[in-house]
Amino acid sequence: MARTPHDRRTFITRTVGALGGLALLPSPSLLLPRLLAQAKSVRVAVIGTGRQGRAILTELQKIPQVEVAALCDRSTARLDNARARAPKAALVQDHRALLEASPDIAAIIVATPTHLHRAIVEDAIAAGRHVFCESPLAATVEDCDAMAAAAASAKTVCHAGFQGRSNPTYRRAQPLVRSELRDLVSWFGQSHRKTTWRFPAGEGETDQAANWRLDPAVSTGLAGEVGAQQMDVAAWCRGSYPSRISGRGGIRLHKDGRTVADTIEVDLTWDDGVSMRYEATLANSHGGAFELVHGINGSIRFAWTHAWLFKEADAPTQGWEVYATRQQVLDQEGIVLIANATQLAEQGQLQAGAGLPHPSLYYALMDFLKSVTEGEPVACSFQDGARSSILGIRANQAVMAG
Amino acid sequence: MGTRFELAIVIDEAQPSEAQLRAVGELVLREVGDWHQRLTRFESDSWLSHVNRTAADEPVPLDDEVYPLIAEAIAVWRDSNGAFDIARGHGAALVLDPDTQALRFLHDRVSLDLGAIGKGHALDCAAQCLRQHGVTRAFVQGGTSSGIAMGAPPDGRSWRIGLSSSSDPSDIAEVFDLADLSFSVSDDGSQPGAPGGRHIVDHRQTSGVRALQAPRRVVVTGPSARLTDAWSTALVVLGEVPPAFPDGYAALFVGKER
Numbered sequence: 094m095a096r097t098p099h100d101r102r103t104f105i106t107r108t109v110g111a112l113g114g115l116a117l118l119p120s121p122s123l124l125l126p127r128l129l130a131q132a133k134s135v136r137v138a139v140i141g142t143g144r145q146g147r148a149i150l151t152e153l154q155k156i157p158q159v160e161v162a163a164l165c166d167r168s169t170a171r172l173d174n175a176r177a178r179a180p181k182a183a184l185v186q187d188h189r190a191l192l193e194a195s196p197d198i199a200a201i202i203v204a205t206p207t208h209l210h211r212a213i214v215e216d217a218i219a220a221g222r223h224v225f226c227e228s229p230l231a232a233t234v235e236d237c238d239a240m241a242a243a244a245a246s247a248k249t250v251c252h253a254g255f256q257g258r259s260n261p262t263y264r265r266a267q268p269l270v271r272s273e274l275r276d277l278v279s280w281f282g283q284s285h286r287k288t289t290w291r292f293p294a295g296e297g298e299t300d301q302a303a304n305w306r307l308d309p310a311v312s313t314g315l316a317g318e319v320g321a322q323q324m325d326v327a328a329w330c331r332g333s334y335p336s337r338i339s340g341r342g343g344i345r346l347h348k349d350g351r352t353v354a355d356t357i358e359v360d361l362t363w364d365d366g367v368s369m370r371y372e373a374t375l376a377n378s379h380g381g382a383f384e385l386v387h388g389i390n391g392s393i394r395f396a397w398t399h400a401w402l403f404k405e406a407d408a409p410t411q412g413w414e415v416y417a418t419r420q421q422v423l424d425q426e427g428i429v430l431i432a433n434a435t436q437l438a439e440q441g442q443l444q445a446g447a448g449l450p451h452p453s454l455y456y457a458l459m460d461f462l463k464s465v466t467e468g469e470p471v472a473c474s475f476q477d478g479a480r481s482s483i484l485g486i487r488a489n490q491a492v493m494a495g
Numbered sequence: 496m497g498t499r500f501e502l503a504i505v506i507d508e509a510q511p512s513e514a515q516l517r518a519v520g521e522l523v524l525r526e527v528g529d530w531h532q533r534l535t536r537f538e539s540d541s542w543l544s545h546v547n548r549t550a551a552d553e554p555v556p557l558d559d560e561v562y563p564l565i566a567e568a569i570a571v572w573r574d575s576n577g578a579f580d581i582a583r584g585h586g587a588a589l590v591l592d593p594d595t596q597a598l599r600f601l602h603d604r605v606s607l608d609l610g611a612i613g614k615g616h617a618l619d620c621a622a623q624c625l626r627q628h629g630v631t632r633a634f635v636q637g638g639t640s641s642g643i644a645m646g647a648p649p650d651g652r653s654w655r656i657g658l659s660s661s662s663d664p665s666d667i668a669e670v671f672d673l674a675d676l677s678f679s680v681s682d683d684g685s686q687p688g689a690p691g692g693r694h695i696v697d698h699r700q701t702s703g704v705r706a707l708q709a710p711r712r713v714v715v716t717g718p719s720a721r722l723t724d725a726w727s728t729a730l731v732v733l734g735e736v737p738p739a740f741p742d743g744y745a746a747l748f749v750g751k752e753r
Binding site: 144148150151154155157170176177178179180288289291292293294300349398448449450451452455 | 511517521525538539553556558596
């Protein structure tokens with residue numbers, strides 16, 4: 094999911110507390126995870142070398158035990174651009190040729206357009222490779238179910254790229270949703286960006302292929318392509334999925350003949366009556382992307398590299414809060430939910446008010462690689478990834494149906 | 496960087512539709528945003544912050560996009576006798592291995608700041624992206640202090656750049672006509688909160704970081720915005736053009752000497 098740096102600048106206005114006192118999470122290894130030094134080198138291929146594929150390559154560069162052995166994309170222009178971030182990688186245009194020719198590549202990272210995931214993932218699993226697949230997993234319910242079934246029978250690691258589940262800040266906040274906020278009042282999520290969502294076609298590529306997000310035949314729209322990540326956070330924190338979805342949307346800005354809405358509103362309701370309002374637009378950038386959950390004892394604001402807890406005045410104070418770092422956020426004082434702030438600051442690795450040392454994507458990839466090399470449990474299984482992808486697909490269908 | 500970038504593309508008949516050019520423009524500005532995210536030292540999750548946390552402990556491999564940037568920054572440090580220094584006074588503690596393309600710091604007091612070259616680098620990448628998509632005439636600028644003039648505007652043979660007076664921003668002190676050239680302006684103007692009240696510091700001072708004694712204003716033009724950006728900073732510090740100033744580049748000190 095594309096993050097908006099604007100979020101952090103907007104909301105961090107003043108650091109109130111000093112970094113001194115109790116840490117809020119037990120281990121700095123969550124913030125600065127590494128593969129075991131003795132871990133064998135992992136040969137990796139990245140399939141799909143557009144913007145997300147290149148972002149993945151930037152994060153993989155930070156992991157010494159990873160060797161990016163191959164890049165695969167139908168577009169030679171995208172391959173050429175990506176090669177600068179993985180100079181030793183072989184360049185391949187067909188994923189089946191890659192799987193056949195390179196049996197020593199243990200892990201496949203899939204970052205192609207969503208509707209192309211299924212065939213690549215099924216082939217990679219059949220070839221006995223570990224697979225990391227970007228979210229959403231697929232563009233149809235049928236494809237999601239098929240991928241989850243393939244993963245269930247796989248002997249290799251299959252990891253879905255829903256990054257919230259790997260993000261240390263979100264992991265810190267997730268149990269607090271249940272313990273600190275108590276009964277939930279409501280959930281809100283938004284993604285605001287001002288962009289056409291159009292991409293120029295590369296050499297030999299059709300405009301339709303380059304702009305698959307705007308093709309209603311294959312696109313899951315804003316609800317699926319952007320919203321599924323944020324809806325997954327809510328489902329993961331709650332431990333259950335909503336049972337009712339309604340939605341609406343339209344073209345507010347980009348009246349260029351497109352039919353995929355540039356602005357949407359989705360309402361998700363759980364069986365216990367808690368509801369989530371989700372808004373996304375390509376017509377306005379104010380506020381960027383965040384999620385805000387309200388409970389009877391307080392609220393938590395998730396902003397990908399940051400999260401804050403705001404207590405209600407009548408909520409009981411926990412011991413660790415006394416020493417926690419606080420920041421002024423939109424005229425309210427919030428408790429910063431970041432792991433081991435004190436210890437990291439002493440090591441010079443974290444400035445007061447700073448966020449995570451790495452983007453969420455890094456933590457998701459690291460979780461995948463830890464599962465591959467150290468047998469760690471998968472942070473987001475294909476089964477969970479399929480459920481959240483289907484949530485995005487159903488939300489998009491609700492928007493389309495109006 | 497943390498500044499505003501602007502882009503103007505000239506629509507030629509031979510080029511794609513306006514909608515497609517707008518998509519190209521957005522791609523270019525996303526490219527600039529991606530470089531900001533990689534090169535800023537103010538975001539803890541940037542690539543540069545990762546380097547600053549890591550390179551004193553172990554070599555950090557640089558890819559083919561970043562290696563030329565760091566190599567050129569070190570070359571300008573050397574050629575300017577340390578007047579330009581991405582290591583903020585510790586340029587001699589940077590070790591860049593050309594065989595492995597790995598960077599390491601000789602001690603843990605080193606911290607990179609690419610603020611005086613990153614904007615130019617992002618502009619060079621933006622221009623490359625424009626060319627890849629068939630754009631030959633455009634103007635792209637960042638923070639109004641660095642830019643690239645590609646080709647010519649619709650109504651002339653070159654892009655006309657006005658340099659405002661330091662005493663009166665509404666007054667144009669100098670005018671430059673540029674075509675297929677990059678430019679950067681460095682001005683050791685006042686900046687509240689910066690050391691000595693200036694935003695460019697001379698890291699060669701041995702008794703801590705001190706501001707320059709004499710404020711200066713320099714314009715550098717040449718093929719690469721990365722180098723015009725770096726050299727304009729170096730020349731503000733030096734106050735003169737050194738013998739190692741690169742061929743193909745021009746420098747002008749603008750009437751602020753005193």
